[in-house]
Amino acid sequence: MFGIYLKRELGRRKKAALVIALGLALGIALVITVNSVSAGMTQAQDKVLKSLYGLGTDMTVTKARTAPTSGSSGGPNFKFDAKSSSSSTQSSDRVQTQGGQALKSSLVTKVAGQKGVESAVGALSLNVTKVDGSFTQGKAKSSTSSSGSSGQGGPGGGSSSSGGAPQVQGGGANFNVNSYSVVGVDVAHQGLGPLSTMKVTSGKTFTTAQTGSKVAVVSKSYAKEKKYKVGSTFKISGTKFTVIGIATPDSSESDTDVFVPLKVAQTLGDAKNQVTTIYVKATDSKQISTVKKEITANISGTTVTTSADLASTVSGSLSTASSLATSVGKWLSIAVLAAAFLVAALLTSSAVSRRVREFGTLKALGWPSRNVTRQVVGESIVNGLIGGALGIALGVGAAYAVTAISPKLTAQLGSSGGGGGMGGGPGGGGPGRQASQNTLEIALSAPVSVTTIALAVGLAVTGGLIAGAMGGWRASRMRPADALRSVS
Known part of the structure; x- marks a missing residue:
């Protein structure tokens, strides 16, 4: 009986039911769209942070470089001997650690033993400055000049002739300067650290047996610049390396040009048993801040940087859009949804007022009275479900439209402090940070999750209940005498 009467009454009031359902649908569609765009923003930020951190890395441990002592110079120092032949090319490499003050390798084990730390691995960041070219010696030529004037150059007087000073003509120097970054990775734990964000697209990566081998994996951009292929060789400070793999970053461009085994990098940089960065993975991603405090308290003098710290260095349209989606978008959704609920409740209450004769x-x-209330609430819930279905369709359509359009957002990555920036030359930052701003372009998507759909259904039912409760309360207060008074 209830179902039959419910179906008949909804059929009689199609326009009123559609108006109520559309009001709820617009509010629900906006909620779905905002939630989906927010999820897309989160994915975009994660993509940006991957270019700053290794995949699976929750934090890094570094130590700020101390100020140089008086009279010392932290810059490169090159010494060459001049040669008479311009055809003789001279070359010199300067290898320096970068990324802050070097840490003892034993500190990696100490960090790994902290509470809440799942694993830790060290890396050594180097900057190589290569200068090569040639000198050309100039030739000294003397010039003579005579003077018609006489002078008294000594007893007896007489005229004098003076020779001109020798002059050097020609000569000079022609040198090229090439600076690139080298990172030493722990070949036994490549899943954590700077190489984890790279995918080897040609050749192969390191094996655990290549701890001391003179082999290298180079980034795709650097290999293209230097025309390296798998099997190519090059030298770093006189040491010959063989390219065994070419790697492509998962996102953006790689900040590291060359990857070599950690022990080999320590030898190149004269940094035996030292690292510049310790990559840390927490046992629980929700406890990262707690783990950071634990490491900072137990290992003095170090700087612990988390993904949240790096996120604060990301600016550009991505940051602005994320703020709008998470703050303005959230409150706008709440306001529109509240308005939709209120309109649905008022329309339902108004409809009840026009059904005085029926309910009386x-x-x-x-x-x-409870049957009358149930009737009104039942109709409102059905209207809410219809509105929910329409809202889900509109919201999913809007989300897919955003994904199809894929608007481009920019993210500018600045230095996060605590050790300078990567790529800034000696004394720069660790393998995951940059001193100069690097701009990335991220395509925005709006993924719709099952949780978002479940939220929409819950909102639809809630809207129906709110509207039905108000209408049902008004209908339950009607008396049979009201119906008799309305009969003409």
């Missing part, structure tokens, strides 16, 4: 007659025939 039903009560006169013996319907208790």
Whole structure:
């Protein structure tokens, strides 16, 4: 009986039901769209942070470089001997650690033993400055000049002739300067650290047996610049390396040009048993801040940087859009949804007022107030579900439209402090940070999750209940006498 009457009444009031459903649908669609765009923002930020951190890395441990002592110079120092032949090319490499003050390798084990740390691995960041070219010696030529004037150059007087000073003509120097970054990675733990964000697209990566081998994996951009292929060789400070793999970063461009085994890098940089950065993975990603405090308290003098710290260095349209989606978008969704609920409740209440004769007659025939209330609430819930279905369709359509359009957002990566920036030459930052701003372009997507759909269904039912509760309360207060007074 209830179902039949419910179906008949909804059929009689199609326009009113559609208006109520559309009001709820617009509010629900906006919520779905904002939630989906926010999820897309989160994915975009994660993509940006991957270019700053290794995949699976929750934090890094570094130590700020101390100020140089008086009279010392932290810059490169090159010494060459001049040669008479311009055809003789001279070359010199300067290898320096970068990324802050070097840490003892034993500190990696100490960090790994802290509470809440799942694993830790060290890396050594180097900057190589290569200068090569040639000198050309100039030739000294003397010039003579005579003077017609006489002078008294000594007893007896007489005229004098003076020779001109020798002059050097020609000569000079022609040198090229090439600076690139080298990172030493722990070949036994490549899943954590700077190489974890790279995918080897040609050749192969390191094996655990290549701890001391003179082999290298180079980034795709650097290999293209130097025309390296798998099997190519090059030298770093006189040491010959063989390219065994060419790697492509998962996102953006690689900040590291060359990857070599950690022990080999320590030899190149004269940094035996030292690292510049310790990559840390926490046992629980929700406890990262707690783990950071634990490491900072137990290992003095170090700087612990988390993904949240790096996120604060990301600026550009991505940061602005994320703020709008998480703050303005959230409150706008709440306001529109509240308005939709209120409109649905008022329309339902107004519809009840126009059904005085109907409800009064039903009560006169013996319907208790709870049945009248149930009837109104039932109709409102059905309207809410219809609105929810329309809202889900509109919201999913809007989300897919955003994904199809894929608007481009820019993210500018600045230095996060605590050790300078990567790529800034000696004394720069660790393998995951940059001193100069690097701009990335990220395509925005709006993924729709099952949780978002479940939220939409819950909102639809809630809207129906709110509207039905208000209408049902008003209908339950009607008396049978009201129906008789409305009969003309």
